[in-house]
Amino acid sequence: MFFFFKQKTAYEIKECDWSSDVCSSDLSTGFQVRRWDTDSGQLRGGLTIEQEPFNVLSSPDGRILAVTTSDRILIWDMTSGERLPDLSSKEWDPTIVFSPDSTTLVIGYRDDRPAELWSVRPVRLLRELPAKGRSIAFSFDGSALAIGSTGEVVICDPQTGRTLKVLPAPGRNPFLAVAWSPNGETLAGGCGVLLQCWDISSGESICTFGSLDLFPGLISSLCWLDPTTLVAGCAFGVRVCDIESKKVIRTIPGHFQDWRHQPCAFSPDRRLVAFPGQGLIRLRRLADGRLLRTILSLRDNQWAVLSPDGHYRGSPGVQKELVYVVQTDAGQETLTPAEFARKYGWKNDPKRVRPGNKDPPRIIQEPH
Numbered sequence: 001m002f003f004f005f006k007q008k009t010a011y012e013i014k015e016c017d018w019s020s021d022v023c024s025s026d027l028s029t030g031f032q033v034r035r036w037d038t039d040s041g042q043l044r045g046g047l048t049i050e051q052e053p054f055n056v057l058s059s060p061d062g063r064i065l066a067v068t069t070s071d072r073i074l075i076w077d078m079t080s081g082e083r084l085p086d087l088s089s090k091e092w093d094p095t096i097v098f099s100p101d102s103t104t105l106v107i108g109y110r111d112d113r114p115a116e117l118w119s120v121r122p123v124r125l126l127r128e129l130p131a132k133g134r135s136i137a138f139s140f141d142g143s144a145l146a147i148g149s150t151g152e153v154v155i156c157d158p159q160t161g162r163t164l165k166v167l168p169a170p171g172r173n174p175f176l177a178v179a180w181s182p183n184g185e186t187l188a189g190g191c192g193v194l195l196q197c198w199d200i201s202s203g204e205s206i207c208t209f210g211s212l213d214l215f216p217g218l219i220s221s222l223c224w225l226d227p228t229t230l231v232a233g234c235a236f237g238v239r240v241c242d243i244e245s246k247k248v249i250r251t252i253p254g255h256f257q258d259w260r261h262q263p264c265a266f267s268p269d270r271r272l273v274a275f276p277g278q279g280l281i282r283l284r285r286l287a288d289g290r291l292l293r294t295i296l297s298l299r300d301n302q303w304a305v306l307s308p309d310g311h312y313r314g315s316p317g318v319q320k321e322l323v324y325v326v327q328t329d330a331g332q333e334t335l336t337p338a339e340f341a342r343k344y345g346w347k348n349d350p351k352r353v354r355p356g357n358k359d360p361p362r363i364i365q366e367p368h
Helices: 337-344
Strands: 002-005 013-018 024-029 032-037 043-048 055-058 064-068 072-077 082-088 095-098 104-108 114-119 124-132 135-138 145-148 152-156 163-168 175-180 186-191 194-199 205-210 221-226 229-234 237-242 247-253 272-276 280-285 291-297 303-306 312-314 322-328 331-335
Touching: 055 095, 064 095, 095 135, 104 135, 124 145, 124 152, 135 175, 145 175, 145 186, 152 186, 175 221, 186 221, 186 229, 194 229, 322 337, 331 337
Parallel strands: 013 055
Antiparallel strands: 002 322, 013 024, 024 032, 032 043, 055 064, 064 072, 072 082, 095 104, 104 114, 114 124, 135 145, 145 152, 152 163, 175 186, 186 194, 194 205, 221 229, 229 237, 237 247, 272 280, 280 291, 291 303, 303 312, 322 331
16 A cells, blocks of 8 residues: 655755754755654744755754855744844855854855854854865864865864864865764764775774765765764665774665755754655664654645654645555555545554654664
8 A cells, every 4th residue: 555645745855954852853845944843743834035945954952043045044043033144155055064052153165165164143254264175063062173175174173273183085076974973083074985984183094984885875974873883874875884893784775766865864862864855854763774754845835744654644634635545456546545444444543653763772783
């Protein structure tokens, strides 16, 4: 049995991000930014903006929302709804990263422009940083900043702009993702299909993963589960890597076989991964890869959340947009929810649309 919505989803979801509340996420769809509670499945609201959004990012404390457009960075105070002054962008769709204390914002450009550090309140440029690149990550305590460019990763002090260390990398591909380990001792970087990790104190490379067999797409997002377990994401899914054994211990599939779709996003508590795509987001649990729910963004502000076993919840009247497709001996049969319930005795239970993300994070090693 399959079920489909008669209307098309509302645009491609270009980006998703999580707020400090692990049960909410932000996504961009059309000229809107919609905000969901991923625990209850409820649409919590959204913003309509005057330009198409490309990148959406919540500050770690959940109070500030930044959205990149073709020539500006739009900023809102989400507690008051106040629109803060826009930042002018030096290029189309730059990278934006908040500091851990949510007081500053780094803008990363391509290799021909240095990254910039901005204050959020008041909105003003603090300094240019001594590196160029779109791959940026703060250390967990905010004392250091890693900027991945072409052929190297530069670590600098965001308060002074001073370069602390330069980590060389093989090849001439730009880094698309960098991430600090929770203990601050290791840095990981994704460069094309190459994943490399360095010891911060010595600057030496400690391991490298890299092949199309392991990563059948560009590595565009990274997340550490613990000091030795790293998750690398691409458009086709994620790979859970053990740094000590230098092995991939788990593969979690995405839902698109298309490199053009946007990178996945990890929840702040490192329990969930979200895969955005054509009008939907699928949430999977990092501990075992289990599909928890699918969020659909529909037209006319309608929405629906689907469980893997066919239950759903959504905006009022959303069931009118739903049909069930059943494979029978005579071929496919298309039924309305009422017809499906009468014929097969099945009833939708919205309470069963739960995320199942309350388990402690754990890694299950697959047999090799």
